[in-house]
Amino acid sequence: MKTSKETILKEASKLFRKKGYAGTSVQDIAQAVGVKAASLYNHISSKQEILQELCMPISRQFSQGMIDISESTLNPFEKLQAIVSLHIKVTQSFTDSMSLITGDWIHLEGGALKEYKASRKNYEQSFRTILEHCKKENLIDKNINTEVSLFSILSSLHWLYSWRERHQEISSIELEKQLKNCLLNGLK
Amino acid sequence: MKTSKETILKEASKLFRKKGYAGTSVQDIAQAVGVKAASLYNHISSKQEILQELCMPISRQFSQGMIDISESTLNPFEKLQAIVSLHIKVTQSFTDSMSLITGDWIHLEGGALKEYKASRKNYEQSFRTILEHCKKENLIDKNINTEVSLFSILSSLHWLYSWRERHQEISSIELEKQLKNCLLNGLK
DNA sequence: GTCTATAGGCTGATAGAC
């Protein structure tokens, strides 16, 4: 049984995905839920609160996932593979609100924006460290620029949610295998 | 010497990049240009027109670029490399308005939206064909899923504009070399 | 080509009846 608030968050995430945060009005959300706009305010305090309650759980899931990976006993290259798995898992858990990760998080305000940015920076730093360890242990080519590879892998992982929607013909297990290959081993 | 319209498009693209199309008001644009909002309407007919005049040239540049590559005498794998070069080139030419390619194009309306979607679909189809040719000629691993590789490469290329802003320490030539390596040859 | 004034509508959010 879903609470009203959960329904609101669910419908809002679908609309944000389709039209963006700024392009979605509180009235749009109310209509999707099936009530008048004013009624929403019995469950939420502002439109901004909805955005925060959608963004923050994802952000925390990634942070915790990265901590688990960093502290694991996997070798650095296996850690890269684990990061790919983490993104697939989180993307599956937060299907609609994942779109916020690619762009709409910029509409976060105040402390939430700061927290989100810090968390993201932290995540990227851990990722960077793992890439550097891979180089040190000769698990990846030392001539590869860490920043370029970090960005190219992360871009693909961030956009996974939008691709997944259009390609459900491929199983999660196969997707995971293919993505690890494409992103880490290349096409050859 | 820049015309008024060029100035408007330039300032609008910077704002769209920062706050998104829906999050940017005509007043914001006017203020950036240094006039009152009403004055803009001597040069443009609507906010939507600005979006279209920013999106369409990029779209056309990609379409033409892809035609040139497809019709060239390069082998299929060299064509993949040429696509990477094309994206770097277009990203450099349209620094600010490139952000529209990743998300804000959904706010295009009417015929412009249709044209944009069709052009994008076409581009992806050509890309797909090149990947298939690579497989046929044994230039890339036949076990690689075309859709997964297409999406992962394109995601990285689309986000290049946002990464480039923060990483100007690396030269365009080096970036091109590194990106081709990361996206096509992998990390090893 | 700029401005002021203004239209008409939508925005997020609140007050208070039921």
Place this chain on the structure above:
DNA sequence: GTCTATCAGCCTATAGAC
């Protein structure tokens, strides 16, 4: 917890003086 009514402010866009 829903509704109607309402608010003040902002939105895109137009009219018309200069």
